[in-house]
Amino acid sequence: MELINRQYCLQGIPVTDLCKQFGTPLYVYDASKIEQQVKHMQQAFEQMPVQIKYALKALNNQAILQLMKRLGVGLDAVSIQEVELGLKAGFEPHEILFTPNSVGFEEIKQAVDYGVVVNIDNISILEQFGHTYGSDVPCCIRLNPHIMAGGHHKISTGHIDSKFGISILQMRHLQRVIQTYAIRVNGLHMHTGSDILDAEVFLQGARILFDIAREFPALDFIDFGSGFKVAYKEGDVVTDLETLAQRLKAEYRAFSKEYGKEVEIWFEPGKYLVSEAGYLLVKANVVKTTPATVFVGVNSGLNHLIRPMMYDAYHEIVNASNTEGAKRIYTVVGYICETDTFGWDRQLHEVREGDILVILNAGAYGFTMSSNYNARPRPAEVLLYKGKPYLIRKAESLDDLLRNQLPMPWEEADRAAKQTTVKEK
Known part of the structure; x- marks a missing residue:
């Protein structure tokens, strides 16, 4: 302004x-500011094979989603309804990552039917997924790295008391489930929450994911979530994307050399973009x-x-x-x-x-x-x-x-109540 x-x-x-x-x-939304933020991210990470997946829970109007599509951005959806919004906005299924939590398996099956990338954040659902699909359908695994990233406690999602993700302390159990059902894991994911103030905290989580990734030989991508902080007032601390990107590149190069190939790096900015x-x-x-x-x-x-x-x-x-x-x-x-x-x-x-x-x-x-x-x-x-x-x-x-309220049939309800009373007598 x-x-x-x-x-x-x-x-x-x-x-x-x-x-x-x-x-x-x-x-009122300024499209030029959204474009500026997207380009800032793309330029900061340009030396890496990066995919940006916009977290549409932040702002999901169809026009905004279509703008993201025009800017070359994919989607991160957290409900099947958000998946459907993305498809209606013109995204291809493979451009949408589906990362729900606390949903029934029916919603997972619906996502598989749509053909989107499925991200599973608990072992119970993973077992049902393996039992149903075996190695036929790949999936991503969301891990909880037990990291406090900063910001308000209600938006911090990577600590040990968080409901999100499979604990890194459950890796042995996780591997047993994957091996039992021959599940094809094609991605690993973490999201520590919004308001990352310290690049070192983010990199700590990245190192954890890189270490765990060595145990999964067929990965296509590693998703680091987001949480990049924007300024809310003059002098506010923001995430230094350039510094973070430079340091992450060094970690990524070392990992890729040992892993034997380059996997894509995904981010899921929501607030940062809009x-x-x-x-x-x-x-x-x-x-x-x-x-x-x-x-x-x-x-x-x-x-x-x-x-x-x-x-x-x-x-x-x-x-x-x-x-x-x-x-x-x-x-x-x-x-x-x-x-x-x-x-x-x-x-x-x-x-x-x-x-x-x-x-x-x-x-x-x-x-x-x-x-x-x-x-x-x-x-x-x-x-x-x-x-x-x-x-x-x-x-x-x-x-x-x-619009969706229905009239109460009071007379019919009263007659039904009287008939019930007579029968009871």
């Missing part, structure tokens, strides 16, 4: 103009002063962006309607009947009722984690592409909330 002629603009379009055209609240490309535009409904706090109440809430309340996530907020006014301290809150706060004690240019506020870094886990709590409809989504805005999802209406 740039300040042009005293107006906050996205791809040269004033934010306030977007609100006039599409209304508020409104999710977070900074997303903006949630909201309107200030009220400015409310209490003895302790000045609140700005906006026409959105945790039903549209739950990250601040769920993860204590920081999202920068700016007043797009007043770029030069005196700065004051506000707490920006939503209209949901809960403690529903976007930002505590923020310095903003003076906010007036009716002003447009922009919540930054809202591209990842914003809309996809949204809900209809308090019977509030979800907002529209707009994609900015080459300087023009395109509506890629309509705002919901009350009809959308009622």
Whole structure:
């Protein structure tokens, strides 16, 4: 977002103009920023056979998936429904990695039928997979390296208490199952969670996977997940991709020489690719002063962006309607009947009722984690592409909330209840 002629603009379009055209609240995504992030990853790892698999749980609108396809990016799906979204967006099955957890075997069978790459994260499912398919269908194995990668505990997935992956302490058991059923393991996977702050922690996990990979002679790829951190505010620590890539290349070359061939390296960035490309535009409904706090109440809430309340996530907020006014301290809150706060004690240019506020870094886990709590409809989504805005999802209406509800046949139910009562007597 740039300040042009005293107006906050996205791809040269004033934010306030977007609100006039599409209304508020409104999710806006900048396609050029997504392309920039993809290219940054591709360039950082260009000397390795790298495949990027976008974690579509971060933002799964069909237009966004089609953009990823155009940029040469595959998909990482965590549910069979996400697999189906990817197929509808035009991805080939082999371009989609399916990494579920805690699902029934029927969902695994469905993924096999679709022809996507299946990633198995527990021994029980692996045994069923081997019993059903033997060596006919290859699979990837998700391992838990017992590593704390940093960030909020709710998004850390590689430690010993995590539900994800097969523990590296179970390797002997894992090998027995693989040998018993002659399972073809064509990939190994780990994901330690978001917000990798230290390249050494990531490399520690990589070394573990490289060591284990030596026991699997027929691998096509090794998947290191993601967790690359983006900046949420000025001066924020981010993952140094170039340094990480250089160090990983050295580890990879040594492994490849010993392994006897080069396997592909896969990454699954989600937040890294779309977070900074997303903006949630909201309107200030009220400015409310209490003895302790000045609140700005906006026409959105945790039903549209739950990250601040769920993860204590920081999202920068700016007043797009007043770029030069005196700065004051506000707490920006939503209209949901809960403690529903976007930002505590923020310095903003003076906010007036009716002003447009922009919540930054809202591209990842914003809309996809949204809900209809308090019977509030979800907002529209707009994609900015080459300087023009395109509506890629309509705002919901009350009809959308009622669409799948069915009328209760009260008279029929009362008659049935009376008949039951008579029979019992």
